Amino acid sequence: MLDTPTKRRIDTCRDILVGKVPDPKSQVEQITIALIYKFMDDMDLEAEELGGERRFFTKDYERYRWAKLVAPGVSGQDMLNTYSEALTKMVENEGLPKLFRDIFRNAYLPYRDPETLRAFLREIDTFTYDHSERLGDAFEYLLSVLGSQGDAGQFRTPRHIIDFMVEIIDPKKNEVILDPACGTAGFLISAYKHILKQNSTEVANGNGTSSEGDAAEQALESPMRYPGDLLQPEDRARLARSIKGYDISPDMVRLSLVNLYLHGFADPKVEEYDTLTSEDKWTEMADVILANPPFMSPKGGIKPHTRFQVQSKRSEVLFVDYIAEHLTPNGRAAIVVPEGIIFQSQSAYVALRKMLVDNHLAAVISLPAGVFNPYSGVKTSILILDRAVAKASKHVAFFKIENDGFALGAQRKAVKGSQLAQVKAELEAWLQAARGGGSEGLESTLGSAVERSRLAEGGDYNLSGERYLERIASASAFEMVELGRFMASGLPSIDPSRSPEERFELWSIPAHEGREPERPLGKEIGSAKKNYG
Incomplete structure (x- = not known):
């Protein structure tokens, strides 16, 4: 996970550039190019420490070394002249792998303010190349601003x-x-x-x-x-x-x-x-x-x-x-x-x-x-x-996710109740069974399986899963009763002189059917509140 100091350094680089380079994409490009430039010098130094030779800043390109660019005493104007020239020359450096030459192709400095560049390069100088997970995470964070x-x-x-x-x-x-x-x-x-x-x-x-x-x-x-x-x-x-x-x-x-x-x-x-x-x-x-x-x-x-x-x-x-x-x-x-x-x-x-x-x-x-x-x-x-x-199964699975683990507003803050894990587990199991020619039913509160022949009906092959739902699932723990059972016998006759609580207690399915209530609805709801909150 990205550590706080690295995140802060990236934010500082963007803050320095924003006055001269307002476009986030251009900010990312400038930071990327500067980091690679600095890391090449780091890798050259590491190679020397291990008894090897420099690869990147050699011969005519030795004068563009990062260490010389940001050395004490270098004026802001000299820094700007050297850096902007180096960006255009690096693509010609035969000592660079093709990957690095591709990175520097068409690279340029989009502003000419020495003090902005000095502050920016000083901040880039605080990064070190060690190929650790921290660096990869830092770049992922940088890309997120796009x-x-x-x-x-x-x-x-x-x-x-x-x-x-x-x-x-x-x-x-x-x-x-x-x-x-x-x-x-x-x-x-x-x-x-x-x-x-x-x-x-x-x-x-x-x-x-x-x-x-x-x-x-x-x-x-x-x-x-x-x-x-x-x-x-x-x-x-x-x-x-x-x-x-x-x-x-x-x-x-x-x-x-x-x-x-x-x-x-x-x-x-x-x-x-x-x-x-x-x-x-x-x-x-x-x-x-x-x-x-x-x-x-x-x-x-x-x-x-x-x-x-x-x-x-x-x-x-x-x-x-x-x-x-x-x-x-x-x-x-x-x-x-x-x-x-x-x-x-x-x-x-x-x-x-x-x-x-x-x-x-x-x-x-x-x-x-x-x-x-x-x-x-x-x-x-x-x-x-x-x-x-598709070859083995006559069905297509449909899922609907309403909670992906983050609020759907502008801030996208983390929330509980993500349905991703459930969908992933159920879909993986269904796919495995479908490949093997097994059961193609899908028992899920978030999805269903629909026959391909049904998708073809009408010739439009509509892929809206809700179009093919045949029933509405209920999350209730209580038995569902057809409305006709009540309408056939009419509404119950309850003495209006009784208190509201008594009348509510008497309102129950058995009462509608002409029997004494075995368990009044009021008690049923009370029990439900106790058990389910």
Whole structure:
């Protein structure tokens, strides 16, 4: 978990920049670049202490060393000149790994105030690179200030929702894991954390899964907490190759690369790639796909290539189509989607839902409208795709979550009564049974299973779970009685001279049926209050 001093230093960096760099995204970029710059010098010093040689600041680049940049006596103007020049030169430094050159590509200093830069770099100088969990957590906190890129329909997925989705999908160490719209790589890091937990003796139980708290609690944990000591060297090498991400934004790719690097990936596989208009990676499949794709489409719509099964110009339709079509035969996916995917009547939406119901869809989880607050009140759902379940099962599971463990207002404060753990446990059990051809009924206060043939009725393949409810569940501990039993005999005749308490005591079901009350309703309610508060 992020420690208070580190959080305070990050907040101080943002406070220093806010007067010159008001945009949160630009603040994150400036802090990211400065941290990497400083960490490269730290790693050079560490290499020298261990008897090795410098890698980053050598030959002509030795004059840009961080230690020289912030040395006592360096004037603010000299600091500004050296730093701004270094940012443009680092991409040409052949001593840098490709990852670092990608990070510095198009980097620049967006202001020319020496005193602001001096204060900023002095604060950055208090950070030290030790590849600890604290550093990864610090960067996660830094990314949280991004919140929303609302103009592109992109909303940062809350960590507890990411972990919830990952745990349902249950990625394994030998699987290819992809996020085709990866943003800051939150899903990829959560999948990595999940695999480390599965393969760590100190947190795993007999079946290889963690017995610790729910997803909301685990969202506070760092991936580096789990040693993954059950992973063999070849397992780790495979993981490094198999966790992949694409994003159309070079800024997001840069942040993803740093985020993965700080979480232990020496050579992260995140690329700048337009998933919807480029065909270059169309033949690459994945065992697990996790995503919260952009919801918005540009004016005039997307102009995709022609290999999509569903013809559309809407980004949310195309992303879901892409994900479904790029799963291996036993592949699984969890996707955050807007409500339009669930019930819109346009032909592209209907065609997409038909394809999903016929070949891919396992479950639909309705989320409360405030999950993305304070950035957006947009209503969303999670689609769970599982090709093995879709092939073996005649049903689709539907769940509705109203409490995700946080209040739905702007502050999103933690509250009790989270339904995530219950939904996760019940859905995992149902998916396992469905894959094996077992019972497909779903006894739950939060969900139900609906036959695929019912979803196809009317031809619209509507995925609103409440549409298929046949009865209203009651939380009452008392027997439900049909209203007709009372109406047939009329209302009871009770002496109006009796006190209100006496009349209430006499109002009971047996009295309505012409018998003496065996247990007056007033006593029944009194007993209920005593037993249930």
